[in-house]
Amino acid sequence: MPAYAVVGATSWGVTLAALLERAGNDVILLVRSELEARAVRAAGGLERLGAGPVLGPRVHIHPMPLTANHAAGVSGALVAVPSHAFRAAVQAAGLPRSLPVVSAAKGLDLETSSRMTEVLHALGYDPARTGALSGPNLAHEIIRGLPAAAVIATPDLELGRAWQTALSAGAFRVYASTDVVGVELAGALKNVIAIAAGAAWGLEFGANAVAAIMTRGLAEMTRLGLALGAEVATFNGLAGVGDLAATCFSPLSRNRRFGELLAAGRAPADAVDEIGETVEGAHTAPVALRLAAAAGVELPITAEVAAVIGGERTVPEAMLRLLGRPLAREELPRR
Ligand SMILES: NC(=O)c1ccc[n+]([C@@H]2O[C@H](COP(=O)([O-])OP(=O)(O)OC[C@H]3O[C@@H](n4cnc5c(N)ncnc54)[C@H](O)[C@@H]3O)[C@@H](O)[C@H]2O)c1
Ligand SMILES: O=P(O)(O)OC[C@H](O)CO
Numbered sequence: 001m002p003a004y005a006v007v008g009a010t011s012w013g014v015t016l017a018a019l020l021e022r023a024g025n026d027v028i029l030l031v032r033s034e035l036e037a038r039a040v041r042a043a044g045g046l047e048r049l050g051a052g053p054v055l056g057p058r059v060h061i062h063p064m065p066l067t068a069n070h071a072a073g074v075s076g077a078l079v080a081v082p083s084h085a086f087r088a089a090v091q092a093a094g095l096p097r098s099l100p101v102v103s104a105a106k107g108l109d110l111e112t113s114s115r116m117t118e119v120l121h122a123l124g125y126d127p128a129r130t131g132a133l134s135g136p137n138l139a140h141e142i143i144r145g146l147p148a149a150a151v152i153a154t155p156d157l158e159l160g161r162a163w164q165t166a167l168s169a170g171a172f173r174v175y176a177s178t179d180v181v182g183v184e185l186a187g188a189l190k191n192v193i194a195i196a197a198g199a200a201w202g203l204e205f206g207a208n209a210v211a212a213i214m215t216r217g218l219a220e221m222t223r224l225g226l227a228l229g230a231e232v233a234t235f236n237g238l239a240g241v242g243d244l245a246a247t248c249f250s251p252l253s254r255n256r257r258f259g260e261l262l263a264a265g266r267a268p269a270d271a272v273d274e275i276g277e278t279v280e281g282a283h284t285a286p287v288a289l290r291l292a293a294a295a296g297v298e299l300p301i302t303a304e305v306a307a308v309i310g311g312e313r314t315v316p317e318a319m320l321r322l323l324g325r326p327l328a329r330e331e332l333p334r335r
Pocket of ligand 1: 277
């Protein structure tokens with residue numbers, strides 16, 4: 001029986017463990033402590049997912065690290081912790097360096113501006129066997145069995161096909177890609193644009209304004225992606241426009257809700273506390289700006305989001321600055 005490891009009993013980690021099990025795999029869910037293992041076993045998952053027990057008998061919940069005994073039967077690992085905890089979680093998980101490892105996180109490393117697969121490479125994992133999973137994937141919907149699609153990017157399409165089979169279960173459909181850079185960048189950058197969309201919802205600007213933010217946001221995500229070696233098509237796919245749409249429109253999105261709270265005048269730290277879960281875009285905005293400056297690319301929406309998070313201006317001031325930019329031709333990145 002194929003077996004896979006999932007690192008992190010987060011909303012997405014538990015959902016991925018459930019999907020792998022539903023697709024017929026044995027799963028080892030690696031958690032931070034025996035105490036956490038007991039809590040996840042007792043709940044059959046995570047209470048905050050609001051779906052009741054979702055993990056069956058083929059999901060084995062163990063504290064990190066992966067033991068040599070368990071590692072022998074594992075075909076691959078998915079890492080589903082927030083990007084700020086990614087490096088430490090991978091180190092603690094003790095995954096063999098030869099194992100295919102996929103990042104399911106949607107963020108960039110604050111210290112090094114790296115993508116999560118670059119963090120894996122820096123830790124000694126084989127670039128040919130690492131990849132990224134992304135797409136319009138709100139865990140709360142997927143865990144209830146609602147239809148959704150994702151994209152898994154690996155340098156080698158054969159490896160991607162194996163992941164597709166491992167993860168596609170019921171109404172969850174996984175597509176394969178070889179554009180690791182694009183899938184990772186799209187997944188991270190869309191969170192920042194979703195904060196701006198949330199702010200527009202919070203100010204009751206309406207669907208026209210949100211659609212404009214999404215469209216111009218997609219243009220700046222694509223510009224940066226192209227400058228960093230991604231393919232334009234990826235930004236028109238599930239990891240790009242697909243995830244951007246889900247995140248900007250769904251009230252379930254933490255990034256959107258964060259933007260709404262900022263628009264209501266909440267301090268960024270208070271808004272994160274109130275949400276009580278991961279808000280990746282808040283960390284990604286300044287990193288994206290650093291990458292853009294180094295690549296000579298302009299990211300106007302991201303810059304305003306970073307300025308609001310940095311306490312330099314209020315949401316209404318940021319919106320006025322975006323609306324007051326010089327009139328321009330509608331340039332859409334194509335290459
Ligand atoms: N939740 C979703 O719908 C969803 C969907 C797709 C991708 N993602 C991505 O998955 C990553 C994790 O997000 P999430 O929503 O599943 O997280 P979450 O908000 O459910 O959990 C984050 C919290 O989990 C706890 N945690 C558990 N194990 C941890 C570990 N090993 N290291 C650090 N913290 C740990 C911490 O308390 C942390 O604050 C993010 O990068 C997110 O963008 C999330
Ligand atoms: O709740 P968010 O904003 O972190 O979004 C979750 C997923 O990334 C949506 O695809």
